[in-house]
Amino acid sequence: MTASPRFGERAAVALKDAFLQEALEIATTKFIGLRKDSFAGFPEGEGLRDQARAIKEATLQKLDHYLEQVADNVERLGGHVHWAATAEEARETILGLCRDRGVKMAVKSKSMATEEIELNEALERAGVTPIETDLGEYIIQLAHEKPSHIIAPAIHKTKGQVADLFSRELNERFAADPEVLTAAARKELRQKFLQADMGITGANFAVADTGTVVLVTNEGNGRMVTSLPRIHVAVMGIEKVIPSMTDLMVFLAILARSATGQKLSVYTTLVRGPRRSGEVDGPEEFHLILMDNGRSRQIAGALREALYCLRCGACLNVCPVYRQIGGHAYGETYPGPIGILLTAMLKGDRAVKDLAHASSLCGACQEVCPVGIDIPRMLIALRHRLDRERIAPLGERLMFRIFGRVLASPALFRLGAALGRLAQRPFVRDGRLRSLPLLFGRWTRSRDLPPLARRTFSERWKDLA
């Protein structure tokens, strides 16, 4: 992907991309429908969502305790635990393992944590070949792109585009048929699982009281990555720890439903350290990297609730902004409404000064979130901080200040409405505002607006009183 320098420009390009619009419309509509049907036939769902939220909150309150517990238990099972304060430390730990153990090839299962630390690029620079084995990740690796969705990395591509990509990269003509394309990827990847020295995964959860690392996937690749290479490395944000297996059951009951509308993902893999004597499968070494990278700062920070996130992707599918522009336009590892908050968490508020406005605040994200994260509230607070700390451009700050004054004063509001009605006259066509001048023209470039009503609500109310 060639990223344009500014969010607005990337979004404009995305809006004009007919293939992207088609792919997004099909995929997000499908996900929304599947999720809705799944919860409609699951009356316990609402209660479990409340329970999951409460577990996340209780875990954050004693996060240090649960992290120590999970680390002790992983080591008791024969694994190695590495603490990484930053993305760089996480990367260096993995590169160190590759150097010390002569790793030349690593197979990977889908992991946003490894995207976050830009691991593939670092491995390549160090002479280690990373091979993505999740179908979506494999597609974008072949295309030299980044994921555009948390759970469906190649959601931005139509099957025709994937067929063309495979035909070009694998030197064989393939039909635009998902089964044919999946079989082609499987054939290419099978040998790689056997050749690789290291398997790298993320982790959906780590259970503190047993030391179990949990992977939730829909393709068999996760199991191959965790069991065939001689070394397995799992990279996990520290917020993914949960207290017990009983808690895990709560999350499993709502995670796949929220993500893909399934009752349960096809594979739920529970990793408990390396292969033990007498066992046939499993790696000789297991390493768990517990990564902070800005997370612990937010335990007492404004983005605390974002630490509840299960990375199900449901909030992306319903977001009216994401559904129009897709993930690449955000220009960051984590797209969508939660992505804006996670980017602020990882890189600071300044990094999202444009993205903070890429939300209509409609609340659909909170409604579908399996842990009820109040994304709109945090986005409003983020915008407020951008204003207070003078990060937002001067023009924007002035405009919102004036707007705030007008809304706070009935007299100014009435005057503004009267002036607005006068000013809009030359631009109303067929009952819509389709082309506004100056700065306002940026709004009507890709959408229209209803004109200001002839009379305000309070004017009409007076007549009724």
Ligand code: SF4
């Ligand atoms: S914020 Fe909620 S809906 Fe969005 S990815 Fe995270 S858990 Fe899923």
